[in-house]
Amino acid sequence: MTFLENGKENGHHAENIWQMEKIEEAEPLSWRFWRKKRYIVVLLAFFGFFNVYSLRVNLSVAIVAMTENRSHIDENGTEHWTQDFNWNSKEKGLILSSFFYGYILTQFLGGFLATKIGGNHIYGVGIGTTSILTLLTPLAAKHSVEMLIAVRIIEGIFEGVTFPCIHAVWARWAPPLERSRMASIAFAGNYAGTVVALPASGLLATRYGWESLFYVFGAIGCVWFILWEIVVKSSPELDKYCPKEEAEYIRKTTGNKDNEKIIPPWKAIFTSPAVWAIVVAQFAELWGFYTMLTQLPSFLKDTLNFNLDKTGFLSAVPYLTMGLLLGVSGYLADWTQIKGYLTTTQVRKYFNCAAFLAQTVFMTLAAYLLDPVWTVLCITIAVGLGAFAWSGFAVNHLDIAPxxxxxxxxxxxxxGTIPGIISPLITGYIVQNQSAEEWKIVFYISASVYIIGTIIYWFFARGELQEWAKKPEQIAYEKKMNGTNSNPEQRRGYDNNAIELRE
Known part of the structure; x- marks a missing residue:
């Protein structure tokens, strides 16, 4: 089935042709990324998300070292047991979830400000400020648990703007047929940061003390912030180092205009089933993700008796898998659209829902088996296949209303931040005795959430531009196309033109 035939079946024939005529021909993705400024933006965004997650997950490992009972023998030969912080499971759950109390407050604000002053600046400042606060975390922890929680909340406030703001960057820098791969490659930085931070945190904590985790990753984030602010501009037109041909190509394919005034149709947004499908899918994916992100080191130590070094490395394996698969899923998503095998709606639904179903199965198996090898393998597959879900819901915003x-x-x-708040707290209350049966409940809850997300996204997700998000020129074009319905020859002319442009 061709792209145009799919468009007819979905009732969006005129819109498909309009997009094909706007896009002309998708440029191939060259390995010489430095020749295209938008690929440099993707690379720096990748490292930005690397910092976002390395700054977020280091506490998951650090808290194990901070509360670990350590033995030492004094000069008289007497063995003593000490720990830096005597926090119980509820207090640890509160500390791990405190980041998300701040994180949830600035999601909407970050997205709104990005449309006004540019997503690149807010994205950079959010990560840069979080890096500075990370450097101060050891001092806060030694002062009091209340101070540590306060610092983590403020970190969450500044990191909360990052995901909304990056979509404002893609709206200006990403051609439509490159959105999946550009966004997926950048989002892979989340998992690269997790892959590096978890084992590195375990090694740093063991060799240099838990304080070193925050000093190392905080410093890396500060260096990245300086590079981002120097290199990345809000749009290709404002970047004097972006080739004119590339800037014109991006402008033409995205349809963006300089100083374009954006007035969101709030009622239409909040009553759109397509929007709420994305909301539910993101909630479901992040429930499982945050559960593993914050609890996996503790789970491996409690139920499988791994030491701190092994816990860090094994906790990183699922995110390494996901990071690698993100590039694959993004490329496949774009490729199936360019070739005309699937419509955008089909790509989003198939990728997202298939991933959720697979995650449900393997999360349940992980809870049932509780074997050192098979449980880690199931968790790795469950988390890794989430990469295909990110090529569904995470890019879907750009489809329905760029x-x-x-x-x-x-x-x-x-x-999507709510799971980051609720999941650690629920886990803290369930896992009182660190038993295998208690951990099974945590896994079963995650599997159930995935199933709910699958059902809702399948029935309500959309991949086409929504009526309330169309620009005047698009509406005018569709009216013009509708006027050709009575003239078959003119209709075939538009169809043939679009086919030639695609090929």
Whole structure:
């Protein structure tokens, strides 16, 4: 089935042709990324998300070292047991979830501000400020648990703007047929940061003390912030180092205009089933993700008796898998659209829902088996296959309303942050005795959430531009196309033109 035939079946024939005529021909993705400024933006965004997650997950490992009972023998030969912080499971759950109390507050604000002053600046400042606060975390922890929680909340406030703001960057820098791969490659930085931070945190904590985790990753984030602010501009037109041909190609394919005034249709946004499908899918994916992100080191130590070094490395394996698969899923998503095998709606639904179903199966198996090898393998597969879900819901904002994508991401990520708050708290209350049976309940809850997300996204997700998000020129074009219905020859002319452009 061709792209145009799919468009007819979905009732969006005129819109498909309009997009094909706007896009002309998708440029191939060259390995010489430095020749295209938008690929440099993707690379720096990748390292930005690397910092976002390395700054977020280091506490998951650090808290194990901070509360670990350590033995030492004094000069008289007497063995003593000490720990830096005597926090119980509820207090640890509160500390791990405190980041998300702040994180949830700025999702919507970040998306709204990005449409006004540019997503690149807010994205950079959010990560840069979090890096500075990370450097101060050891001092806060030694002062009091209340101070540590306060610092983590403030970190969450500044990191909360990052995901909404990056969609404002893609709205300006990403051609439509490159959105999946550009966004997926950048989002892979989340998992690269997790892959590096978890084992590195275990090694740093063992060799240099838990304080070193925060000093090392905080310093890396500060260096990245300086590079980002120097290199990345809000749009290709404002970047004097972006080739004119590339800037014109991006402008033409995205349809962006300089100083374009954006007035969001709030009622239409909040009553759109397509928007709420994204919200539910993001909630479901991040429930499982945050559960593993914050609890996996403790789970491996409690049920499988891994020491701190092994815990860090094994906790990183699922995210290494996901990071690698993100590039694959993004490329496949774009490729199936360019070749005309699937419509955008089909790509989003198939990728997202298939991933959720697979995650449900393997999360349940992980809970049932509780074997050192098979459990880690099941968790790795479950988390890794989430990469295909990110080529569904995470890019979907740009499909249905590109000029409002940062606002939509702010809305969906606000709800997506709730699992980061609730999951550690629920786990803290369930896992009182660190028993295998208690951990099984945690895994079963995650599997159930995935199933709910699958059902809702399948029935309500959409991949086409929504009526309330169309620009005047698109509406005018569709009216013109509708006027050709009575003239078959003119209709065939538009169809043939679009086919030639695609090929």
């Amino acid at each position: 000029q409002y994508a940062s606002i939509l991401m702010g809305i969906s990520n606000t709800f």
